[in-house]
Amino acid sequence: MRGALVAALLGSMLVTAACSAPRATTPSPIAEPAPLHAVTTPVPTTTTTPTTTAPPPSPPCLVATGACVSLSLRLAWLLRDGRVVRGPVPAGFGPPDQATPAGSFHVVWKDREHRSSVYGTDMPNSVFFAAGGIAFHAGPLDAPSHGCVHLTDADSAAFFDGLRVGDAVQVQA
Numbered sequence: 671m672r673g674a675l676v677a678a679l680l681g682s683m684l685v686t687a688a689c690s691a692p693r694a695t696t697p698s699p700i701a702e703p704a705p706l707h708a709v710t711t712p713v714p715t716t717t718t719t720p721t722t723t724a725p726p727p728s729p730p731c732l733v734a735t736g737a738c739v740s741l742s743l744r745l746a747w748l749l750r751d752g753r754v755v756r757g758p759v760p761a762g763f764g765p766p767d768q769a770t771p772a773g774s775f776h777v778v779w780k781d782r783e784h785r786s787s788v789y790g791t792d793m794p795n796s797v798f799f800a801a802g803g804i805a806f807h808a809g810p811l812d813a814p815s816h817g818c819v820h821l822t823d824a825d826s827a828a829f830f831d832g833l834r835v836g837d838a839v840q841v842q843a
Contacts, residue, residue: 726758736777736838737799737806737829739819741770746806746819748832756828762811762820770817775799775839780830789816795826799839806833 729747731738738747739761747757763770777799784796784807793807802817806829809820819841821829833839 729754729757730842731840733838733840736840737797737833739770739839739841741772741841741843746821746825746829748829750832755832756825759821759825760811762809762813762815764817765814768814768817770815770819770841771800771804772841772843773800775841777833777835777837777839779835780833782830786816793818794823795821795830797830797833800841806830 727740727743727745729738729749730740730743731747733749734752735750738749738757740746740758741763743758744761744763745758746761747759748755777797779798781796781798782794784793784805785791786793786803788803793805793809796805796807798805800817804817804819806819806821806826808823808826809815809818811820811822813820
């Protein structure tokens with residue numbers, strides 16, 4: 671038993687000595703993290719002029735509730751109680767021989783999934799406002815209409831939902 675006691679005592683002395691011994695030249699297998707150094711970025715010496723974007727154009731119409739279209743700007747606005755609720759949005763129109771008519775009109779009727787009986791084409795989100803079947807509807811902005819006002823799918827849906835039968839529509843040259 672005396673041998674076991676001596677071995678336990680020697681073992682604890684070795685462990686104590688190893689744990690309290692100062693580090694020599696052998697690095698620990700778990701390295702200490704390197705100290706962080708601040709990284710500085712040089713400040714540019716040239717100055718730039720801040721860019722400002724012009725506000726979108728105001729509707730050129732006197733409509734308080736309804737729609738305003740500018741043929742020359744190729745834009746349309748949806749208005750409610752004197753406030754623009756959508757727009758300006760890009761719009762496409764008819765060519766000179768099938769021009770979109772300028773003037774003051776009113777929404778006559780609406781058809782979410784209309785198909786032209788004359789041209790055989792789909793006219794999604796149609797809002798009819800002028801004689802001859804002239805309407806706002808979804809259509810390509812880069813292809814001429816037959817006098818209608820083409821809008822993107824999202825804009826035509828907003829105009830369909832936002833315009834009511836009887837609302838004013840003003841088309842400015």
